[in-house]
Amino acid sequence: MQKRVFLAIIIVLLLLVGLLPVFSMLVNSLGLDSHFSFVAYEGVLTSRHQWVLMGHSMALSSIVTVFAVAVGVPLGILFGKTDFPFRSFFMFLFAIPLLIPPYITAVSWFDLLGREGLLAPFMGPQLTAAAGRFLFGLPGSALVLFSTFLSIPMILTMVFLKAVNPRLEEAGLLASGWRGVLKGITIPLILPGILLSAILVFLLSFGEFGVPNFLRYDVFPVESFTQFSAFYNFKAATAAAVPLAALTLAILAGEVWFLRKKGSQLRPSPDAATAFPIPLGKYRRLMFSSATVLGLVLVVLPFSVLVIQSAGIKNYVEAFNRAGDSIVRSILYAASGAVLLTFIGFFTGYLIQTKAVKFWRTIDFITIFLFALPGTVIGIGLVSLWNRPWANLIYGTSAIIILGYLARYTALTSRICATRLSQIPPSMEEAAQVAGAGWFRRMILIVAPLARRSIFAAFIVGYIFSLRDTGITMLVYPAGHDTLPVRIFTLMANGSSRLIAALCIIMIAITIVPAAILWAISRPVAGKEMT
Amino acid sequence: MKIIELNSVSKTYNSGSARALDNVSLKIGRGERVVILGPSGCGKTTILRLVAGFIAPDSGSISVGGKLVAKNGRVIVPPEKRHLGMVFQDLALWPHLTVKGNIEFGLKARGIAKAERVIRIRDILDLVGMADYSRRKPAELSGGQQQRVALARALVLEPGVLLMDEPLSSLDLELNVRLRKEILRLQEKFSFTLLYVTHDRNEAFDIATRIVIMDKGSVIDEKRNFAPDR
Numbered sequence: 050m051q052k053r054v055f056l057a058i059i060i061v062l063l064l065l066v067g068l069l070p071v072f073s074m075l076v077n078s079l080g081l082d083s084h085f086s087f088v089a090y091e092g093v094l095t096s097r098h099q100w101v102l103m104g105h106s107m108a109l110s111s112i113v114t115v116f117a118v119a120v121g122v123p124l125g126i127l128f129g130k131t132d133f134p135f136r137s138f139f140m141f142l143f144a145i146p147l148l149i150p151p152y153i154t155a156v157s158w159f160d161l162l163g164r165e166g167l168l169a170p171f172m173g174p175q176l177t178a179a180a181g182r183f184l185f186g187l188p189g190s191a192l193v194l195f196s197t198f199l200s201i202p203m204i205l206t207m208v209f210l211k212a213v214n215p216r217l218e219e220a221g222l223l224a225s226g227w228r229g230v231l232k233g234i235t236i237p238l239i240l241p242g243i244l245l246s247a248i249l250v251f252l253l254s255f256g257e258f259g260v261p262n263f264l265r266y267d268v269f270p271v272e273s274f275t276q277f278s279a280f281y282n283f284k285a286a287t288a289a290a291v292p293l294a295a296l297t298l299a300i301l302a303g304e305v306w307f308l309r310k311k312g313s314q315l316r317p318s319p320d321a322a323t324a325f326p327i328p329l330g331k332y333r334r335l336m337f338s339s340a341t342v343l344g345l346v347l348v349v350l351p352f353s354v355l356v357i358q359s360a361g362i363k364n365y366v367e368a369f370n371r372a373g374d375s376i377v378r379s380i381l382y383a384a385s386g387a388v389l390l391t392f393i394g395f396f397t398g399y400l401i402q403t404k405a406v407k408f409w410r411t412i413d414f415i416t417i418f419l420f421a422l423p424g425t426v427i428g429i430g431l432v433s434l435w436n437r438p439w440a441n442l443i444y445g446t447s448a449i450i451i452l453g454y455l456a457r458y459t460a461l462t463s464r465i466c467a468t469r470l471s472q473i474p475p476s477m478e479e480a481a482q483v484a485g486a487g488w489f490r491r492m493i494l495i496v497a498p499l500a501r502r503s504i505f506a507a508f509i510v511g512y513i514f515s516l517r518d519t520g521i522t523m524l525v526y527p528a529g530h531d532t533l534p535v536r537i538f539t540l541m542a543n544g545s546s547r548l549i550a551a552l553c554i555i556m557i558a559i560t561i562v563p564a565a566i567l568w569a570i571s572r573p574v575a576g577k578e579m580t
Numbered sequence: 581m582k583i584i585e586l587n588s589v590s591k592t593y594n595s596g597s598a599r600a601l602d603n604v605s606l607k608i609g610r611g612e613r614v615v616i617l618g619p620s621g622c623g624k625t626t627i628l629r630l631v632a633g634f635i636a637p638d639s640g641s642i643s644v645g646g647k648l649v650a651k652n653g654r655v656i657v658p659p660e661k662r663h664l665g666m667v668f669q670d671l672a673l674w675p676h677l678t679v680k681g682n683i684e685f686g687l688k689a690r691g692i693a694k695a696e697r698v699i700r701i702r703d704i705l706d707l708v709g710m711a712d713y714s715r716r717k718p719a720e721l722s723g724g725q726q727q728r729v730a731l732a733r734a735l736v737l738e739p740g741v742l743l744m745d746e747p748l749s750s751l752d753l754e755l756n757v758r759l760r761k762e763i764l765r766l767q768e769k770f771s772f773t774l775l776y777v778t779h780d781r782n783e784a785f786d787i788a789t790r791i792v793i794m795d796k797g798s799v800i801d802e803k804r805n806f807a808p809d810r
Binding site: 476477481482494499 | 668674
């Protein structure tokens with residue numbers, strides 16, 4: 050009884066926080082003076098400009114997806130399957146751009162290649178102009194989003210590789226070398242993971258508005274943001290957001306259908322620990338050099354530019370003077386969001402893993418759908434639902450920001466917890482049940498302690514993603530409640546590049562420190578819990 | 581009165597595609613040692629899980645101690661209220677708790693006062709020969725020692741019925757034989773009813789007073805076993 054009631058509360062909470070705003074947005078976009086109407090959509094669907102924007106979005110996200118998968122999957126195989134040296138360090142290095150707001154990477158490339166960038170004096174006016182043309186537009190946006198989302202296929206490839214039973218590869222090795230085994234056995238087996246990563250990269254880059262906005266490449270998500278923030282045409286903003294939601298829903302539904310057909314599960318193989326790595330042999334040095342160069346170009350170089358640009362105590366003093374309150378708020382909101390995300394994610398992961406309700410697949414799908422949905426869409430949904438006089442306690446306070454975090458990032462914490470929970474034998478909880486323990490006692494004294502590392506990992510991931518959030522926060526933050534990513538974004542219009550660089554470094558620092566802790570603890574996790 | 585009764589119990593998995601039990605009826609008297617013997621997939625573990633209350637029968641009814649606990653797809657009395665003991669195939673010792681913590685868990689859950697808990701833990705550890713290991717974690721024990729802790733954890737609650745799901749299957753033959761004798765000794769001392777599942781004929785004949793042979797979800801034979809090896 051305890052279990053049913055509590056999990057029902059968690060489900061209702063998820064629906065209220067996540068789905069209801071999207072539903073409210075849909076209803077809102079269809080109502081004109083209290084009558085059913087498609088007027089708001091006419092402007093969106095009949096305008097040629099909108100279709101051009103949609104084309105831009107498609108082109109950008111397709112390019113990013115192709116490159117991220119083409120590079121990320123080999124990197125995942127290299128780090129997850131071979132004797133490549135310093136694998137976990139490189140994995141962390143390539144994950145850094147994902148952990149921070151993507152527009153910060155765009156700022157760093159601008160500080161490197163822009164008119165007043167670090168390389169400008171060495172490149173001469175013509176080359177600088179060419180670099181500017183490259184950066185401001187499709188190629189620059191694609192480069193930044195490629196480096197941001199590269200780690201998604203890399204990490205998912207590594208996770209899915211753990212699900213491959215090494216005995217299957219060993220059977221293949223008797224007949225063929227590693228190249229044949231990878232091509233004929235391993236890669237076909239992890240294909241659902243590669244597909245999932247491609248879909249996530251496509252949807253996340255499709256919904257990204259900060260980078261294209263900064264690099265002046267007009268894309269569809271910018272439209273709903275502009276309609277809302279510049280013209281305050283709420284109906285047009287919602288109408289522009291609905292196609293994004295529909296596209297996300299359609300693509301994810303296709304993915305679910307495909308994966309169910311394949312019967313694949315994201316569950317580590319119990320024998321994964323016994324797998325031996327592929328020896329790189331004479332290619333080891335070449336692979337190491339290639340990965341090092343890639344890491345230097347995509348991560349170290351742009352972020353070093355920020356360090357150089359922001360050098361000097363004066364810049365940091367000014368940064369703290371201009372945005373000290375936002376820094377504190379960011380940490381506070383992200384920590385509060387992370388606590389709630391961990392709590393809800395743990396129980397959502399539990400109900401998905403134990404199939405505690407008949408419609409557990411639907412719950413899982415809803416969380417993934419909300420994660421893949423552009424932040425601006427969730428933001429507009431939240432405004433649509435909560436911007437009412439009676440809801441001022443939520444809409445007028447930081448609670449609206451936290452609700453946004455919960456709506457979008459529960460998928461991450463629930464997946465982290467579900468993965469770990471899948472490795473705990475059901476007999477652990479059953480033994481406690483037979484011993485006379487009620488559900489809460491079993492959760493608190495048996496299940497949660499057994500999943501404690503994953504709960505901590507979920508907290509850190511929840512913190513990082515709440516901290517880096519820009520799309521939702523930008524739309525919903527009440528006056529005087531802006532976070533650091535939002536403050537940086539607004540200061541970019543008139544702040545000096547040194548101040549922006551200093552703020553970006555602070556943003557990176559408050560993100561990377563907990564991420565480094567996660568990296569440190571995840572190594573024993575990989576050894577103990579994930580196998 | 582029978583302490584366990586299964587009346588025309590059927591159970592399917594995977595939304596009806598895999599039939600685990602087909603119209604099984606079984607009555608077990610107080611103090612009996614019943615071993616369910618059969619090959620993998622014959623439904624013997626399903627019977628234990630139904631009696632424990634982890635799953636509900638699709639049709640039929642189950643009574644424990646004269647009380648109806650499950651009927652026609654519904655669990656009426658949940659596992660935590662059936663007052664049974666169970667030793668799992670993988671033992672399911674909680675790795676984050678010490679030996680003492682593992683044994684004490686159920687006593688705390690049932691609201692036993694601390695003074696009594698201390699006495700019962702000491703007594704049961706003495707009985708299974710693990711008194712010197714109370715502060716160890718399960719990972720620091722040998723297979724046989726873990727087995728004893730699992731038994732102690734189940735018996736400390738003084739259950740009327742002990743369910744055992746192939747508890748000795750992972751042990752070598754010598755240890756397996758030694759622990760069979762230990763189980764018999766403990767059963768004699770506590771006089772609990774034993775429902776024991778195995779696919780090993782020797783184990784069955786060593787332990788049982790009655791052997792129930794199963795195949796493909798049905799009981800195909802029942803035998804009294806008059807001379808269990810002590």
